[in-house]
Amino acid sequence: MIVPSEKNHFLGHVLHExxxxxxxxxxxxxxDRTEAEDLVQETCVRAIQAIDGLRPGSNVKSWLFTILRxxxxxxxxxxxxxxxxxxxxxxxxxxxTAVAATKDPHALYVSKVERELIREAIQQxxxxxxxxxxxxxYEDLSYQEIANILGCAAGTVMSRLGRARSKLRSxxxxxxxxxxxxxxxxxx
Amino acid sequence: MNRxxxxxxxILLYLDNALTGQKLExxxxxxxxxxxxxxxxxxQPALSSLLWETRPLYSAPEALRARITxxxxxxxxxxxxxxxxxxxxRPQYLMRWLLDLRHPALPWKLLAAMTLVLVLGLVFxxxxxxxxxxxDYVEAATQIHRSYLSGVLPxxxxxxxxxxxxxxxxxxx
Numbered sequence: 001m002i003v004p005s006e007k008n009h010f011l012g013h014v015l016h017e018x019x020x021x022x023x024x025x026x027x028x029x030x031x032d033r034t035e036a037e038d039l040v041q042e043t044c045v046r047a048i049q050a051i052d053g054l055r056p057g058s059n060v061k062s063w064l065f066t067i068l069r070x071x072x073x074x075x076x077x078x079x080x081x082x083x084x085x086x087x088x089x090x091x092x093x094x095x096x097t098a099v100a101a102t103k104d105p106h107a108l109y110v111s112k113v114e115r116e117l118i119r120e121a122i123q124q125x126x127x128x129x130x131x132x133x134x135x136x137x138y139e140d141l142s143y144q145e146i147a148n149i150l151g152c153a154a155g156t157v158m159s160r161l162g163r164a165r166s167k168l169r170s171x172x173x174x175x176x177x178x179x180x181x182x183x184x185x186x187x188x
Numbered sequence: 189m190n191r192x193x194x195x196x197x198x199i200l201l202y203l204d205n206a207l208t209g210q211k212l213e214x215x216x217x218x219x220x221x222x223x224x225x226x227x228x229x230x231x232q233p234a235l236s237s238l239l240w241e242t243r244p245l246y247s248a249p250e251a252l253r254a255r256i257t258x259x260x261x262x263x264x265x266x267x268x269x270x271x272x273x274x275x276x277x278r279p280q281y282l283m284r285w286l287l288d289l290r291h292p293a294l295p296w297k298l299l300a301a302m303t304l305v306l307v308l309g310l311v312f313x314x315x316x317x318x319x320x321x322x323x324d325y326v327e328a329a330t331q332i333h334r335s336y337l338s339g340v341l342p343x344x345x346x347x348x349x350x351x352x353x354x355x356x357x358x359x360x361x
Binding site: 008009011012015016019020021022023024027028033036037040041044045048051111114115118119122133134137138155158159161162163165166168169172176 | 196197199200201228231232235236238239240241242243244245246247248249252253255256257259260261263264267268
């Protein structure tokens with residue numbers, strides 16, 4: 001059994017480990033750096049307050065992402081307006097520099113450019129598609145975990161993910177090495 | 189929505205090795221007939237590996253990480269302090285407060301006087317209580333006797349029969 005102080009140490013470790021993922025999800029939802037930081041911080045505060053109620057064996061990662069989504073939805077309801085669209089250009093603060101220590105400078109540059117292009121492509125997707133791409137492809141959550149976070153059926157998650165991937169592929173085909181089936185078909 | 193659009197789910201499950209039995213057979217049969225879905229299936233790993241290579245999509249700013257770590261550490265410390273406090277029983281906590289050698293809560297002379305009063309109290313208080321109880325008993329008995337002499341207290345039983353008197357006494361036990 002985890003005693004309260006151990007739970008809090010554990011939560012501190014988990015929050016640190018998932019800070020990139022939570023921030024990424026917050027960016028995908030809000031499309032705004034300042035708001036994303038606020039969302040993550042409020043998520044942490046709520047998680048810290050609620051840690052005593054967390055049952056042993058619970059999926060902490062999924063729990064944190066659910067809290068973040070609820071915080072965002074509450075803010076959205078409170079604001080009673082659509083989220084503000086903010087231009088997302090490159091920023092050294094958010095650009096990942098610690099991709100892989102083993103990569104050479106050219107590989108790092110290519111990786112950074114690719115990441116920028118992928119971010120742009122993902123941000124062009126609808127909110128539903130953005131969420132599902134990030135939760136599945138970047139956070140490795142299972143279909144059921146995503147279904148729990150989004151409050152829908154696992155089947156819905158899978159069909160939505162399939163459509164989101166198709167759309168993303170289509171967007172990336174213009175800038176990256178991903179071939180687009182539709183364009184290829186049109187050429188033929 | 190055509191038949192191939194419905195295969196999005198099938199392709200994902202197939203790649204996750206989550207298709208079994210008849211569903212797997214049906215999907216394989218569809219793939220054999222459908223070049224579009226075969227292409228889709230082949231394209232998936234390329235997209236997945238590209239996304240994988242660009243992890244994480246965003247990195248939390250250092251200032252945010254620091255705030256998170258500080259908030260968690262502060263909470264852990266607060267819970268730890270509360271836990272230590274709760275684990276001490278009240279007498280232990282009181283004694284520790286009274287006898288803390290580095291920072292005694294009370295001066296030694298006052299502490300000695302309090303101890304002496306406590307000891308004397310423990311010795312004399314039981315005796316005093318006993319004397320009070322004896323006095324009360326004598327006063328109560330005298331009061332009842334006076335009531336009897338003045339005729340205020342009627343006899344509860346009047347009889348010459350030993351059985352009647354015995355029955356009355358038994359009722360008193």
